[in-house]
Amino acid sequence: MTTFREDTIAAIATPIGEGGISVVRLSGSKAIEIADRAFRGRNSLASVATHTAHFGRFVNSHGDLVDDVVSTVFKQPHSYTGEDVVEVSCHGGMYLTKIILAELLDHGARMAEPGEFTKRAFLNGRIDLSQAEAVADLIKARTEAAQITSIQQLEGRLSSEIRILRERLINLVSLIELELDFVEEGLEFVTRSRITDEISVVEDRINSMIDSYGVGKIYREGVKVVLCGRPNVGKSSIFNMLLNSNRAIVTNIPGTTRDTIEESININGVIFTLNDTAGIRESDDTIENEGVLRTKAEIETADILLFIIDLSEGYTKTDSSIIENLAGVRERKLMIIENKCDLINGSYNEMISSGLRTREAIIVSAKTGFGLETLREKLSSLSANGSGLSDKSVIVTNIRHVNSLRDAHMNLEKAKLSLQGGCTGEFVALDLRATCNSLGEIIGEVTSDDILTNIFSKFCIGK
Numbered sequence: 392m393t394t395f396r397e398d399t400i401a402a403i404a405t406p407i408g409e410g411g412i413s414v415v416r417l418s419g420s421k422a423i424e425i426a427d428r429a430f431r432g433r434n435s436l437a438s439v440a441t442h443t444a445h446f447g448r449f450v451n452s453h454g455d456l457v458d459d460v461v462s463t464v465f466k467q468p469h470s471y472t473g474e475d476v477v478e479v480s481c482h483g484g485m486y487l488t489k490i491i492l493a494e495l496l497d498h499g500a501r502m503a504e505p506g507e508f509t510k511r512a513f514l515n516g517r518i519d520l521s522q523a524e525a526v527a528d529l530i531k532a533r534t535e536a537a538q539i540t541s542i543q544q545l546e547g548r549l550s551s552e553i554r555i556l557r558e559r560l561i562n563l564v565s566l567i568e569l570e571l572d573f574v575e576e577g578l579e580f581v582t583r584s585r586i587t588d589e590i591s592v593v594e595d596r597i598n599s600m601i602d603s604y605g606v607g608k609i610y611r612e613g614v615k616v617v618l619c620g621r622p623n624v625g626k627s628s629i630f631n632m633l634l635n636s637n638r639a640i641v642t643n644i645p646g647t648t649r650d651t652i653e654e655s656i657n658i659n660g661v662i663f664t665l666n667d668t669a670g671i672r673e674s675d676d677t678i679e680n681e682g683v684l685r686t687k688a689e690i691e692t693a694d695i696l697l698f699i700i701d702l703s704e705g706y707t708k709t710d711s712s713i714i715e716n717l718a719g720v721r722e723r724k725l726m727i728i729e730n731k732c733d734l735i736n737g738s739y740n741e742m743i744s745s746g747l748r749t750r751e752a753i754i755v756s757a758k759t760g761f762g763l764e765t766l767r768e769k770l771s772s773l774s775a776n777g778s779g780l781s782d783k784s785v786i787v788t789n790i791r792h793v794n795s796l797r798d799a800h801m802n803l804e805k806a807k808l809s810l811q812g813g814c815t816g817e818f819v820a821l822d823l824r825a826t827c828n829s830l831g832e833i834i835g836e837v838t839s840d841d842i843l844t845n846i847f848s849k850f851c852i853g854k
């Protein structure tokens with residue numbers, strides 16, 4: 392059977408565009424032979440040592456010079472993919488890079504699919520599946536927090552924790568199954584209390600990984616903050632105040648042609664996506680208008696809601712009823728922002744003592760910038776920023792991983808029930824094996840083609 396790994400793949404590994412250099416990458420058993428057909432250096436690439444770079448001329452099939460290049464050779468098995476790899480670095484022109492790729496394809500390479508280099512690294516045992524996914528996350532990381540969690544995963548922190556847990560369970564299953572072979576002799580290789588203890592140790596560790604997903608998701612995807620409130624309370628002004636405080640690192644999110652405006656800021660290494668919404672109105676006639684409907688949709692998907700009050704008007708009836716409704720929104724974190732404090736001078740204390748102000752709120756002035764730092768700090772602490780990054784705990788950032796962990800947990804629960812219900816070892820062993828399989832999915836020890844296709848199709852070509 393011919394496996395796809397027997398052919399040699401090629402792709403441009405650098406972004407398409409003009410730049411100092413571009414890199415065209417080849418991987419497979421004929422990578423060196425194919426590169427040698429176009430490369431004219433002091434020595435043929437077939438004769439050079441692994442992990443060395445060579446200056447030479449890259450020529451087309453007529454022998455005409457295309458570009459001066461540097462070819463770097465990595466011989467199997469110590470390459471990224473585990474196969475022979477050649478990286479041709481040329482001058483970074485779009486046309487030039489494409490010509491070099493086309494020449495290599497003409498010489499027998501096949502165009503790589505998205506993520507195929509990394510897929511080969513996985514299939515050749517260079518990295519496991521969670522590490523392969525970490526490569527994609529690292530490339531996409533927009534903040535320090537995302538970069539640190541991805542590199543930790545790439546280093547194998549999650550994988551080694553999963554392997555340790557699987558090993559513990561496999562040892563336990565082996566003892567239980569051994570016992571089944573000697574059932575007539577009535578031998579006990581592992582006590583029921585030892586099984587219970589082992590299960591609870593594994594369960595604790597699985598639970599803490601599942602719990603870490605909340606933080607992990609924030610590190611990977613950021614926090615969605617929605618600003619809402621009545622018209623004219625200062626939503627847009629606060630939005631701009633937050634953006635301006637971050638001007639140097641503001642990033643535009645493409646594709647946001649809608650009533651709500653979306654921008655991202657970085658606070659202490661976490662991305663906050665701010666959504667400025669249309670005002671929530673009091674009138675029955677306008678309540679159903681498009682903008683308000685969209686505001687509602689934004690509120691539904693927010694991680695943090697900033698509800699803005701205009702202090703010069705105080706808390707109106709509408710404000711109070713909106714707050715009541717928002718406070719009931721499940722799992723959303725609500726922050727009340729009292730804006731325009733510059734307009735109320737000394738009367739604020741009177742407002743507090745009059746009982747008008749009943750909630751913890753952050754007082755700001757979008758006009759003077761008062762309260763900006765407090766607001767940023769509060770956003771940062773609400774997002775659980777900082778927890779878990781510095782210590783040795785594993786942070787799960789990937790929905791696929793957390794789903795497998797949840798399956799593992801469910802199977803472990805079944806094992807516990809079988810044990811408590813006095814079932815024979817056979818049942819307990821079965822549930823523990825299922826737990827091992829769920830854990831195995833994370834690192835790719837147990838996997839299907841569908842899962843692999845799904846994971847690698849999200850990579851860019853050339854990675």
Ligand code: GDP
Nearest residue numbers: 622623624625626627628730731732756757758
């Ligand atoms: P939105 O409709 O809620 O987005 O409100 P805007 O941000 O458009 O602000 C409405 C009006 O209030 C504008 O004229 C702003 O200049 C003004 N405004 C916003 N924030 C402040 C503030 O902190 N102090 C003062 N004095 N005026 C403000």
